[in-house]
Amino acid sequence: MNAVSQARPPDPARPWRLEVAGLSKTFGPTRALSDVHLQVAHGELHGLVGQNGCGKSTLVKILTGGYSPDPGASVTVDGLRLDLPIRPLQQRAAGVSVVHQNLGLVDDLTVWENVRLGHYRAGRLSRRINRRAEQQAAERVLARLGRPLEAGQKVGSLPAQDRAVVAIARAVQDHPPGSGLIIFDESTRALGRSARARFFQTVRSLVEEGTSVLLISHQLEEIVEVTDRVTVLRDGAVIEAGLSTREVNEASLTRMMLGRHLVTHSRRESHVQDQPVASVRDLVVAAVTGLDLEVRRGEVLGMTGLIGSGFVEVAEALTGARTARAGTLSVQGRDLALDRRRGSTKEFVRAGVAFVPERRLEAGVAGELTVSDNLTLPRVSRRGGRLRIGAAWQAEETAAMIAKLDIRPPDPYAPIHTLSGGNQQKVLLAKWLADAPHLLVLHEPTQAVDVGARHDIIEAIRAAARDGCAVVIASIDPTDLAVLCDRVLVFRDGQVTRELSGDPETDAIVRAVFDDDTRSQRRGQVD
Amino acid sequence: MDVTRQKDLETPPPSPQAAHDPEPVSAAARAGHVASRYAVIGVWAAMIAVYAVAEPGLFLTEGTFQTVFGSQQSLVFLTMALLCTICVGEFVDLSVPATFGFSATILPVLVVDHGWGVWPATAVAVLGAIAVGVVNGLLVVVVGVNTIVATLGMSTFLGGISLWMSHLNTVSGLPTGFGRFALHPVAGLPVSFFYGVALVAGFAYVLAFTPLGRHIRFVGANREVSRLSGIHVNRIRLGSFVASGAMCGVGAIIAVAALGGYNPTTSDTLLLPTFASVFLGTAILQPGRFNPIGTFVGIYFLETGILGLQLLGLEAWVSSVFYGGVLIAAVTIATVLRRRST
Numbered sequence: 001m002n003a004v005s006q007a008r009p010p011d012p013a014r015p016w017r018l019e020v021a022g023l024s025k026t027f028g029p030t031r032a033l034s035d036v037h038l039q040v041a042h043g044e045l046h047g048l049v050g051q052n053g054c055g056k057s058t059l060v061k062i063l064t065g066g067y068s069p070d071p072g073a074s075v076t077v078d079g080l081r082l083d084l085p086i087r088p089l090q091q092r093a094a095g096v097s098v099v100h101q102n103l104g105l106v107d108d109l110t111v112w113e114n115v116r117l118g119h120y121r122a123g124r125l126s127r128r129i130n131r132r133a134e135q136q137a138a139e140r141v142l143a144r145l146g147r148p149l150e151a152g153q154k155v156g157s158l159p160a161q162d163r164a165v166v167a168i169a170r171a172v173q174d175h176p177p178g179s180g181l182i183i184f185d186e187s188t189r190a191l192g193r194s195a196r197a198r199f200f201q202t203v204r205s206l207v208e209e210g211t212s213v214l215l216i217s218h219q220l221e222e223i224v225e226v227t228d229r230v231t232v233l234r235d236g237a238v239i240e241a242g243l244s245t246r247e248v249n250e251a252s253l254t255r256m257m258l259g260r261h262l263v264t265h266s267r268r269e270s271h272v273q274d275q276p277v278a279s280v281r282d283l284v285v286a287a288v289t290g291l292d293l294e295v296r297r298g299e300v301l302g303m304t305g306l307i308g309s310g311f312v313e314v315a316e317a318l319t320g321a322r323t324a325r326a327g328t329l330s331v332q333g334r335d336l337a338l339d340r341r342r343g344s345t346k347e348f349v350r351a352g353v354a355f356v357p358e359r360r361l362e363a364g365v366a367g368e369l370t371v372s373d374n375l376t377l378p379r380v381s382r383r384g385g386r387l388r389i390g391a392a393w394q395a396e397e398t399a400a401m402i403a404k405l406d407i408r409p410p411d412p413y414a415p416i417h418t419l420s421g422g423n424q425q426k427v428l429l430a431k432w433l434a435d436a437p438h439l440l441v442l443h444e445p446t447q448a449v450d451v452g453a454r455h456d457i458i459e460a461i462r463a464a465a466r467d468g469c470a471v472v473i474a475s476i477d478p479t480d481l482a483v484l485c486d487r488v489l490v491f492r493d494g495q496v497t498r499e500l501s502g503d504p505e506t507d508a509i510v511r512a513v514f515d516d517d518t519r520s521q522r523r524g525q526v527d
Numbered sequence: 528m529d530v531t532r533q534k535d536l537e538t539p540p541p542s543p544q545a546a547h548d549p550e551p552v553s554a555a556a557r558a559g560h561v562a563s564r565y566a567v568i569g570v571w572a573a574m575i576a577v578y579a580v581a582e583p584g585l586f587l588t589e590g591t592f593q594t595v596f597g598s599q600q601s602l603v604f605l606t607m608a609l610l611c612t613i614c615v616g617e618f619v620d621l622s623v624p625a626t627f628g629f630s631a632t633i634l635p636v637l638v639v640d641h642g643w644g645v646w647p648a649t650a651v652a653v654l655g656a657i658a659v660g661v662v663n664g665l666l667v668v669v670v671g672v673n674t675i676v677a678t679l680g681m682s683t684f685l686g687g688i689s690l691w692m693s694h695l696n697t698v699s700g701l702p703t704g705f706g707r708f709a710l711h712p713v714a715g716l717p718v719s720f721f722y723g724v725a726l727v728a729g730f731a732y733v734l735a736f737t738p739l740g741r742h743i744r745f746v747g748a749n750r751e752v753s754r755l756s757g758i759h760v761n762r763i764r765l766g767s768f769v770a771s772g773a774m775c776g777v778g779a780i781i782a783v784a785a786l787g788g789y790n791p792t793t794s795d796t797l798l799l800p801t802f803a804s805v806f807l808g809t810a811i812l813q814p815g816r817f818n819p820i821g822t823f824v825g826i827y828f829l830e831t832g833i834l835g836l837q838l839l840g841l842e843a844w845v846s847s848v849f850y851g852g853v854l855i856a857a858v859t860i861a862t863v864l865r866r867r868s869t
Contacts, residue, residue, distance in 0.1 A: 319755075344757050362751055364755075365749075373745075377758075384738045388737060
């Protein structure tokens with residue numbers, strides 16, 4: 001990693017188009033970014049990847065002026081150092097523009113209004129927008145992109161690939177051809193496959209002119225296919241800076257994004273017993289049609305796949321968090337209809353089904369309330385009297401779980417938001433483990449937690465399985481699945497396409513997820 | 528907790544903050560915490576001292592005490608009604624004073640204009656207020672109408688209905704025996720003061736110690752977390768609107784009993800004191816959090832301030848200035864406290 005800070009621009013006469021150095025960002029006790037370096041060359045398509053919670057969105061917010069970084073950072077564009085925090089006008093003058101998530105278009109407005117948004121020139125006296133001049137300016141940019149759209153039509157009526165062109169046109173209009181930098185922040189999320197191809201064709205032609213592009217994306221597939229170099233963020237730090245994409249594939253990128261734990265855990269013996277605990281019949285939800293599933297006592301079942309393949313929805317449906325279109329779950333002989341709308345997951349909780357959702361602070365714990373309040377919540381009506389919850393069992397249970405999962409600080413009355421992400425996750429897990437559930441469903445249980453917390457969480461999940469709990473883990477993290485699972489189901493377009501059992505290994509899981517004959521042939525060996 | 532042992536176990540390198548000994552920091556923070564809990568109560572004591580010096584023989588009298596503590600029962604019921612929905616995360620029910628006025632108009636109109644007995648009329652008045660709560664709840668919780676808009680409409684609507692029922696007049700002439708139920712002296716104060724105390728104590732108890740109260744706090748803090756923990760979120764939200772209506776109704780009966788009648792044009796003047804007290808309450812005892820006991824203290828803090836100013840010879844406009852000013856100050860303080868804690 002030392003090589004990172006000493007890297008020189010490919011052409012010594014010209015500085016980097018964008019150079020970020022020594023960038024850190026601290027929020028209260030947590031360090032979201034530490035000493036991040038990033039260099040984008042002229043005429044380069046540079047990818048930026050990382051898992052959720054790795055600091056990627058914080059970095060983008062700093063680059064677009066939403067956050068101010070910790071002192072000591074520098075952001076340089078074409079040798080010109082920008083003021084920090086970044087001021088959008090100065091940034092624009094330096095030639096940097098941003099295309100936000102889902103393209104940032106207003107459907108009710110016309111093409112030219114969208115392209116020129118933020119650039120309108122008003123008449124000196126009338127303060128009116130000169131419609132014709134604006135329209136012509138928009139048309140000029142669109143023509144330059146090789147896509148002469150009718151500037152007067154509403155953006156909402158355009159097909160997806162043309163919407164993307166409008167967004168790009170807005171971003172490039174200030175740059176003379178061959179200059180400037182465009183940051184695409186998860187812009188392609190809403191685009192279909194063919195629209196995406198068209199989008200990258202346009203981007204590629206800009207890059208060939210000499211414009212630079214920083215592409216931030218979750219889709220590793222497109223990163224590998226279209227970018228020249230890639231920078232990988234993990235836990236707020238740069239793990240790989242400007243790695244040539246010729247040297248990577250999706251599997252190796254995945255490992256870099258998650259790799260912190262490759263060596264820290266090994267498989268252990270299985271606790272699978274013979275009795276089934278839970279079974280799902282005819283589940284229809286999202287892309288999934290007619291899934292049957294059985295989980296046995298002590299079994300840890302993994303579910304994984306690409307985004308949109310349906311495994312997440314299955315996990316949510318079988319805990320009552322999401323209403324399915326059809327299906328039944330039976331837990332220890334108790335049947336629950338999965339297609340019934342319910343006011344809450346109470347019936348599932350009573351039946352011994354526990355759910356640890358992915359979005360911790362939105363769906364898992366209430367940040368302003370205390371560790372003890374959050375931890376005991378599912379049991380306050382059952383264990384408490386109608387008129388009194390009772391302090392003793394709460395204190396006892398909280399203390400026991402704090403000790404069991406090593407929650408820091410060990411203060412039952414600390415508001416949850418004062419804890420680190422890993423400790424919040426431990427409280428969330430403890431909230432359900434204290435119930436000794438029959439079926440424990442976890443969605444990305446170790447996302448955005450530090451190494452120590454991950455260790456404790458994995459141990460706690462194993463202990464639950466040892467005690468006879470059936471565990472289902474929905475995750476895109478193959479290392480988690482490999483160290484925890486007895487069996488892994490791989491989803492693709494709503495179908496279980498592979499079932500890995502015995503002792504699924506990380507590489508086997510990654511291969512099964514990305515298994516696509518055409519692509520593996522094109523890219524050569526997939527390790 | 529053994530600090531050194533904790534450090535040894537720490538797998539990731541400790542952050543700069545964690546490297547400091549946490550003890551003195553938390554002690555200072557604790558002192559600041561205590562100060563912020565009781566700051567308003569301190570100001571209250573200081574205010575009493577200033578008035579006592581400025582108005583010797585006039586302020587520190589039994590009469591002042593009785594005025595402050597004997598006159599705010601309506602406000603106690605109104606603020607608790609508003610708190611009901613605020614606690615479950617509804618922001619904010621503007622129809623509380625109008626519901627109160629609606630109920631307070633029904634009772635004397637039925638008795639005086641239509642010759643009903645007092646108790647049946649009381650029952651109808653309370654049920655009317657509960658019905659308003661049900662309608663508010665259905666609109667906001669089931670249909671999903673914005674709380675402020677729905678309750679603003681309801682408030683104006685009920686205000687009009689009340690004026691129509693009363694023919695724009697004060698309706699009075701309730702049997703004198705009825706008043707005793709609110710005015711009977713207990714320990715130098717009207718018994719209705721103790722109704723208010725009981726309501727506040729009950730509310731605070733429910734919130735702090737019962738499963739229902741815990742569920743209410745979670746629904747207020749995060750609905751999705753509550754739903755996924757098995758709490759019937761919408762049932763609790765609907766229930767809070769109904770309880771709010773019921774509190775308005777009961778408060779109205781007590782106010783009418785004390786006054787012997789009601790003038791529906793006075794309902795509007797209750798809005799600002801209600802809001803000022805509830806928001807001031809967030810700066811008392813549990814900083815940054817809406818709480819019944821803090822609100823209760825807030826009510827008497829505000830009344831003390833206004834009465835003192837009035838005794839100094841300032842006119843009726845003083846109450847508007849004071850309530851409005853305190854509302855702004857209280858909301859500002861609560862916002863700052865909340866931001867500091869997150």
